Amino acid sequence: MQRYFVKNEQLNDNKVTIDSEDARHITRVMRMSEGDKVICCNEKGQSALCEIEDISGDEVNLRVVEWLDEAKELPVAVTIANGLPKGDKLELVIQKGTELGASAFIPFMAARSIVKWDSKKGAKKVERWSKIAKEAAEQAHRTKVPEVLEPASLRELVQKSEAYDYKIVAYEEEAKLGEKSNLASVLSNIKQDQSLLVVIGPEGGLSDNEVQSFKENGFVICGFGPRILRTETAPLYVLAAVSYHTELMR
Amino acid sequence: MQRYFVKNEQLNDNKVTIDSEDARHITRVMRMSEGDKVICCNEKGQSALCEIEDISGDEVNLRVVEWLDEAKELPVAVTIANGLPKGDKLELVIQKGTELGASAFIPFMAARSIVKWDSKKGAKKVERWSKIAKEAAEQAHRTKVPEVLEPASLRELVQKSEAYDYKIVAYEEEAKLGEKSNLASVLSNIKQDQSLLVVIGPEGGLSDNEVQSFKENGFVICGFGPRILRTETAPLYVLAAVSYHTELMR
Incomplete structure (x- = not known):
């Protein structure tokens, strides 16, 4: 599944807002629309399965479906x-x-x-x-x-x-x-x-x-x-x- | 030290003959001359320290100074x-x-x-x-x-x-x-x-x-x-x- 890195401030109360380049990637390259899912990772290295709620202009709004417990990083x-x-x-x-x-x-x-x-x-x-x-x-x-x-x-x-x-x-x-x-x-x-x-x-x-x-x-x-x-x-x-x-x- | 890979037949009685591309590399790129040393490796993976004895046209003649006991290859x-x-x-x-x-x-x-x-x-x-x-x-x-x-x-x-x-x-x-x-x-x-x-x-x-x-x-x-x-x-x-x-x- 496609993943995007977001700043801590983009992820609030289980809502995520993605804009600029990543938003264009979601809409134009991946051609995704409402209901499609991506993984968002915050700056702490926490990741969440998110669903696109709506797309308006160059802004994509998502909702956290589930926080994931991924161990992808080297232990050191x-x-x-x-x-x-x-x-x-x-x-x-x-x-x-x-x-x-x-x-x-x-x-x-x-x-x-x-x-x-x-x-x-x-x-x-x-x-x-x-x-x-x-x-x-x-x-x-x-x-x-x-x-x-x-x-x-x-x-x-x-x-x-x-x-x-x-x-x-x-x-x-x-x-x-x-x-x-x-x-x-x-x-x-x-x-x-x-x-x-x-x-x-x-x-x-x-x-x-x-x-x-x-x-x-x-x-x-x-x-x-x-x-x-x-x-x-x-x-x-x-x-x-x-x-x-x-x-x-x- | 510069090294060259030679065919088994290029290495006889502790004499080595290098021609074509490698010879040009020795003379033109490395600008080596008589008395300079290189390492030659045969097809069995054996390597020898060799000294240039003479250079004639596009052929370089070398003499084995010493067979080396190098362990450079992966054990498997x-x-x-x-x-x-x-x-x-x-x-x-x-x-x-x-x-x-x-x-x-x-x-x-x-x-x-x-x-x-x-x-x-x-x-x-x-x-x-x-x-x-x-x-x-x-x-x-x-x-x-x-x-x-x-x-x-x-x-x-x-x-x-x-x-x-x-x-x-x-x-x-x-x-x-x-x-x-x-x-x-x-x-x-x-x-x-x-x-x-x-x-x-x-x-x-x-x-x-x-x-x-x-x-x-x-x-x-x-x-x-x-x-x-x-x-x-x-x-x-x-x-x-x-x-x-x-x-x-x-």
Whole structure:
């Protein structure tokens, strides 16, 4: 069933109002009318089966038929801090990472990021990324839309990292040396509702200085298997591993 | 270090001859000359550190300095049979799936595949997919290039499946019903050097008839977590899960 993400204020007393783009999607793309049903998710990740009561102009009014008890979200909150890559690779990371259950994305302005962040044009880019996350969350039947943050510097990222229960860095030099057990050990220890920050370098990898700085700030250095993964593949690996360990194995 | 895949016959008595495209890559893209070193992998997945002895025209002659003992391949051989998807999604599956360690790819002409296979133009496409696999294998530092097979019908796929130790089908309807443990149970039982065939539906999913047919032929139906993954994301999930379980957890 089609699902839409609504703001808390759109959902009152079991009535939902949907306007603008989502309303046009309901009426023009899905060609729905009174009596049709959709799922609405609020900002708390609660979802409800809703029935269209009436459509007036660009506004769709719905009534909650039933609150659902869906468990679609990863048991742990994973934030992906991806070294700002070239081209549209981050779009792939956000789309696929959302399907795989990421909670948030922080683009990381790494020393070897070739793309330099232009904060003027940047707002539009973050908006575009957020839209990709929203659409992927709908498609994946999630109940929460991952947040896409403004790109962060090393210092900002280290600052933000203090709020996380666990923090790891994917480092290919460790993978080459055969580091195998750190990720499995973190995932064996992490508990329901705890948070995990995963830092992944850009195409050129992380600089020694960056790795040093993460180490000093309590990050665990992890290899993601013996093959060298591209910057846009590593986040998908870790998200699948988290899902496999916390959702399928437990 | 740059690596090249060579045919068994290119590697004799510790001498290697590289010509055509790879030779041009060595001389023009990498701008290498006598004394420079590369890694060559033969068809058995053995790799050797080699030194360039001389370059004449479009032929590069190398000498094996040392045979390497690299463990870059997944401990189990995973074949991905992906329902033939739209556009260039299969290119993504092959590139990322190769990085993540797949042994082979079989495009599957599923009932709901929108793209119809044109066997005339097909040969070119398989050639292109094979090239993507080769380049991704080099980049990921693998010692084997995954094979890309001609698209198979349901009957052909079921026939081929008899050669595998384990065979599973990703089925989103099971994921919706909360099936959680089948993949973990298969990965707990599979042993080193055994083979696993993974069937994944196209965009519209598998038909009831296809699912029935796979069930009757000994496939285990698996959910890949509670979120709905796109046809091109599911293979990446299962490959990461296999790597995590067999390489990082063991």
